[in-house]
Amino acid sequence: MIEISNVNKSFPTKDGTVVALDNVELDIGKGDFVSIVGPSGCGKSTLMMCVAGLAQPSAGRITIENQQVTGPVTDVGIVFQDALLLDWRNVLDNVLFQIEMRGLPKADYRDRALALLKRVGLASFENKYPWELSGGMRQRVALCRALVHDPPLLLMDEPFGALDTLTRDQMNIDLLNLCEGGNKTVLFITHSISEAIFLSDRVIVMSQRPGRVVEDIRISFDEERKLDIRSIPRFVEYEKRIYHTFRKLGVLSG
Ligand SMILES: Nc1ncnc2c1ncn2[C@@H]1O[C@H](COP(=O)(O)OP(=O)(O)OP(=O)(O)O)[C@@H](O)[C@H]1O
Ligand SMILES: [Mg+2]
Structure with missing residues (x-):
């Protein structure tokens, strides 16, 4: 559905060039729910704006259903x-x-x-x-x-970030229900590792700026996705793995 190939994005600023994205490679299949987690400022929103055609990559290419994105995507x-x-x-x-x-x-x-x-x-x-x-x-x-x-495609940039925990939980359930049937492809950006695991078929972990993809984790559960799934061992293992990556990157210490 979405192919992101070697995407770089730089912003010229008065203090020099800010490199937001560095060779981002990511393919997203039709019907997949893919979340991106990464530290603040690593280029997540920039990547989404490029996918939506609201910004242009400085280098590389993005296609949606084999059509190169050159302007605002409408569908x-x-x-x-x-x-x-x-x-x-x-x-x-x-x-x-x-x-x-x-x-x-x-x-x-x-x-x-x-x-x-x-x-x-x-x-x-x-x-x-x-x-x-x-x-x-x-x-x-x-x-x-x-x-x-x-x-067919939903792009969501930290949509529930400003909500209280209970409302956010409810929104997560509502979103899964609304996407039921697998005919929607979703690219979802979040700061919440737990939210990403709960919602997604895949979680993409990005490094600090310049953002690049450092991990691509396929998420699957035998259990139905209800909120209490967040305490089962497999869920906790996914969380540990992502936290471990952030520690390795130096995003978290101690
Ligand atoms: N229009 C712009 N001009 C200059 N720099 C920009 C512009 N847009 C983004 N940046 C820079 O690009 C980097 C990535 O920004 P972006 O908003 O994509 O980060 P983010 O991962 O979405 O962060 P957050 O999690 O805090 O929302 C930042 O360093 C930011 O300062
Ligand atoms: Mg952002």
Whole structure:
């Protein structure tokens, strides 16, 4: 689905060139849920912006379904750390904004938007305004907006970072449910090692800047993905392995 080949990204700044990404190589299969973890500033958001076509690599190449990314990718849903809702639109119209911007008939997507809102626990909130919602609710609306046009690809940059632990847990469950069936490819950026393992088929570990891929771990469980899976030995082993890598890299010490 996504091929990232030898991608470098540098930013010229007044203090010299900042090399954000160094020869990043990563292939993501159709239907895979792939998380990226790495220290702050290592280039995760930069990589996602390049995949979305919102930034161009300085060198290397990114293709999505064999098409080189040269400008903004359209058949995608994107969720950022902030919900970025429009304050003057109610919840339903915020979700349907995606449809309007694509020039699609809004009436055809109304039921789907309402069904998505229901699935994330916002059944009776469609007429509320963003300022009437909690942070977690706003982020759920953003998730529905990213999914309403049923994109094959979801790009998520630390979408749950600002949420409290319980809401975050709930969002993780909601996201797995929404992606059920395996017809969505997800590239998910997170600071949480546990969240990455819980959600993903693969966890990619990146080094400090300039970011490169240092580990690619396939995650699989015999058990169903419920929250208590986080205490089973296999889960803990994955966590240990990633922490060990961060210690080896010098990201963590002691
Ligand atoms: N537009 C820009 N101009 C100059 N430097 C930039 C720009 N965007 C990012 N950088 C630099 O590139 C590096 C990677 O930034 P990026 O935002 O991708 O990191 P990140 O891994 O997403 O960090 P975090 O986990 O804190 O979100 C940083 O050193 C940052 O200062
Ligand atoms: Mg970032």
